[in-house]
Amino acid sequence: MFVKVAKLGDIPAGEGRHYPVNGRMVAIFFVDGAYHAINDSCPHMGASLSAGYVEEGAVYCPWHAWRFSIHDGSWLDSPKSPLKCERYELRIEGDDILVEVPDPPPRQPSTPGDEGAG
Numbered sequence: 763m764f765v766k767v768a769k770l771g772d773i774p775a776g777e778g779r780h781y782p783v784n785g786r787m788v789a790i791f792f793v794d795g796a797y798h799a800i801n802d803s804c805p806h807m808g809a810s811l812s813a814g815y816v817e818e819g820a821v822y823c824p825w826h827a828w829r830f831s832i833h834d835g836s837w838l839d840s841p842k843s844p845l846k847c848e849r850y851e852l853r854i855e856g857d858d859i860l861v862e863v864p865d866p867p868p869r870q871p872s873t874p875g876d877e878g879a880g
């Protein structure tokens with residue numbers, strides 16, 4: 763489900779802002795006339811990526827300057843690493859910016875394997 767998070771013009775060109783959506787904090791960047799949405803929490807130690815410096819499609823984490831793609835959340839300093847930020851679908855409706863953040867996966871039973879016992 764898409765949720766309205768901001769209006770066009772709320773995010774200055776070349777910068778990011780963060781918004782709470784469905785239990786997560788989403789960073790939205792407005793760069794070269796387009797909006798991009800990834801998880802705001804840096805996968806290294808949790809800094810807010812929306813506060814980072816943006817250049818050439820990358821955001822530099824404000825704490826240790828690791829670079830992440832604002833397009834797909836990949837870790838640009840180590841492209842083969844599975845470490846990355848989640849990317850979210852974004853759409854514009856009228857003057858509104860909407861983002862879709864999927865529900866977290868359902869909780870697994872704490873004692874797997876119990877089903878067949880007994």
Ligand code: FES
Nearest residue numbers: 804806807823826
């Ligand atoms: S917290 Fe982002 S690079 Fe360390």
